[in-house]
Amino acid sequence: MNAIQKTKNAANAFAKNWANFVIKYKWPVLLLTILLALGLGSQGKMEFDGDYHVFFSESNPELEAFDALQEKYTKDDNIIVVLAPKNGDVFTRKNLTAIEELTAEAWNTPYSSRVDAVTNFQHTSAQGDDLYVDDLSYDSANKTDDEIKEIREKALKEPLLVHRIINTEGSVTAINITVRLPGENSAAEIPEVTIATREMIAKFQEKHPEFDVYTTGLVPLNTAFFESSQKDLMLTMAMLLIVLIVTLVLTRNFFATLATLVVVIFSIISAVGFVGLNGIKLTPPSAVFPTMILTLAVADSIHILITYLQKVRKDGLDKKAALVESMRLNFMPVFITSLTTVIGFLTLNYGDVPPFWDLGNIVAFGMSMAFLFSTTTLPALMAIFPIWKSKKAQKESAPKPGMYTKLGEFVIRQPVKLTVISLAIIGMLTYLASKNVFNDEFVEYFDTTVQFRQDSDFINENLTGFYNVEFSIGSGESGGINNPEYLQKLNAFEDWLEEQPEVVHVNAFSEVARRVNRSMHGDDQSFYKVPQNREEAAQYLLLYELSLPFGLDLNNQINVDKSESRVTVTLKNNSSAEMIAFSERSEQWLKDNAPASMHSLGVSPTLMFSKLGFRQAESMFKGNIIALILISLVLMIALRNVKLGFLSIIPNVTPVLVGFGLWFLLKGTINTGMVIVFGMTLGIIVDDTVHFMSKFLRARRELGYDAKDAIIYAFETVGKALVTTTAVLLAGFIVLSTSSFALNSYMARITVIIILAALIIDFILLPSLLILVSKKEEETVNAPEMQMQLDK
């Protein structure tokens, strides 16, 4: 008891001394913190990286498998430019000429290695022993009507084109530009490609207004990531304004708001310095760090300011005494909140998605700085600023205290009933929470206000799919792709894939083998099948390869050793679970029907994203448990009470369960961005619990109140502060929830629900539990006391 009293006194003394020191040396403290913030800020550098690869750690097995496939064939990203002529017919002289023009222009795209269009499709035909391989439509401007009709017929019969480059009606066509990014600096390479293609398309549209143009592909996807990072960063500005207004309304004090602004800006500047010093490239998830720091730093300041203003307005303390008292009362809770928030954010490092590591580290650093600034800059500033004692405010606050007191009284009247009802609701929502399913469809990361999403949707509906799965099918021997057995199995796999309901298009080497075989037999359709003899197949392939032009070779489809070939399956938009199921079904087909050398794992960016949520959830689970244990330990030590430390787990965990339960009712699908909310909101939730419990304990220990009175005391002292911080945080996350980028907007939306749930739980369930727990304690404590009295 004595030792505890000592440490408590020590902590109190430390906070007091700290406050006195800061107030005494307010100018030097202010100057030093300004220098610190500006010093860190001067190292700041905001670079963006939109490459979708940033979402995958180097050890990610899906990424490894995908990279291995790209190494075998060609590593390529693409831009799909889709042209929809307004007359509804691609095959007119004018339209074909325009497409030919744009195709030629597309070769000038930086890093381009291949351009596929309907016009430059390498059409093979035979006349006796003469083999013709040529562009499907070359010099279209000089074609006769009959020739154009023939081109149309050929194109719409060509399995390699239909559903990939042209739709079945011949009304929409694509130009697929393959680029080979060096990958040395994706932050520079991707914008370079994007700017060039946008310019090309703008020029084309000016010259050919008779076309509607849409763009999709991996490069535009990267660009959309890139641009949404920047846009979300702009949201911070709007948010800052809203948060300040909310702060001003709730504190009704201009200088307090100004001081808050300074703390927030210093914290963000410092975090920007951290980003620069560590060379972090911002990505959509990590670019929201200012938003997070902003809201969390505001919460720190508000606790200190609200107590300060209360002490001045209500208790009539002078400026200095009020400041010292506020610091004494809030130093520990603010420190604990900061510590738990930092722990929560650092656990993001357990996840498998690098952008969230960055986010966790940046915010953890920013929060440490926010703690420093709210305990130095903030009191120093408040000591410097005059205090305007508003008479009106004083009068207003006098008849008002009823609200939180009433709420307290409501709770203490029926703790058992409230506990049962709360736990029943929480239990039901927890059950619902487990019903959420993962879905990371990267097209749907962007809402329909984003051009990329609109264009991708159009292309999905009218031409082809954006999602794909690729297989590298081995033959087990050098040159083995010409083995008839291999070709027949490959052909069977191709046929099976074509039959699957979600498949839009299949590109397999067996199709090339069939086509060339037909050409070698005078275009006889009955020879549209894979060659029966290995030498024949190999020699036909040699002949075919000799006749292909620059950039349209087969190196993207067969490996150098001719021992493996690539199968690309284009799919309709599917949910993550459906994507994974399709890939597994295909893998199983190969296992059941083909020799071991042909077994293969499906890979693709789409599939990588599909598995990202599961992977993230799995890896975050461990981190979350560790965070929870650490935070509970911190609370036990800080509250100096093991039982309440354990008890705190309930209000700390249940808001997240409630959040996901309600989310199931609202949406039902969760993405990778939402997996992190537990770690992220833990700090915020703990903030509520800590402040409430510390005030409750203070009343018990310092003022000698019983449990029920202590609850009323806690409501009266921190009720307003908790509502205020919740309001500020809500304002912040509601702004972020308007982001057009689902990884951020969903995360913000569920955070809004969780924060609100946390406040309700801390106002209803936590006090009820505290009373129930204390009742037993009081009984057990009372008994020996009576015993002692009797002994006396």
Added chain:
Amino acid sequence: MLAAAFVGTAVYAQSAEEKGLQIAKAAEKADEGFGSSIVELKMTLKNKNGQTSERFLTTRTLELTEDGDKSLIVFESPKDVKGTATLTYTHKVGADDQWLYLPSIKRVKRISSNNKSGPFVGSEFAYEDLSSQEVEKYAYKFLKEEGDLLVVEQDPVDPKSGYTRRVVTYNKGKGYRLEKIEFYDRKNALLKTLTYNDYKLYKNKFWRALTFNMVNHQSNKETLLKFSDYNFGAELAEEDFTEVALKRAGS
């Protein structure tokens, strides 16, 4: 010295285009009269990770002065294309003629394609890089001179070429032999570099590099050609470069 150089340029007032063409012609002239040759070569394809794949070929070439050279290439390996042979008549103007003999069906197929820009059997060489270097196929521009080395830009005349330009280094002191070619793709970015090594002088006049090394800077793939000794003594004639000869060569 400076004055001399000035006078020099004044005397040979010649445009860069004229000088480039002059060098190309001088190079052609220097190699004139070899008649015919037979050489075996090993082609090694190497990808970024160092995995390799090999092909063996034999090339016969017949020099013609009126029109482009004729050549006959026979594939010795991989096994499943052994005996496949191509016969090419290069033309100074217009598309080349090309036939392919397929031993599996014992037939000669004529390839009517204007495409010479694609990779040759999966290598980093395009067919147009390997075919006979006729002066008429390019427009020239002299770039610079460094000692014996003359650097000339060559722009292909064929609109279907995969290149916008090639930057070719000739060695004036060694019979205008080629030392290096840099290839620029359609967007005018450096695509490949070909370096010629292990030069050997035949008949005291004809320089032949026994190693060609082509590096693709965009895909990081490489192709190495290793030649055996050239045989200039076979005295091949027109009848060794016909469809009949093609069939015979393959089987």
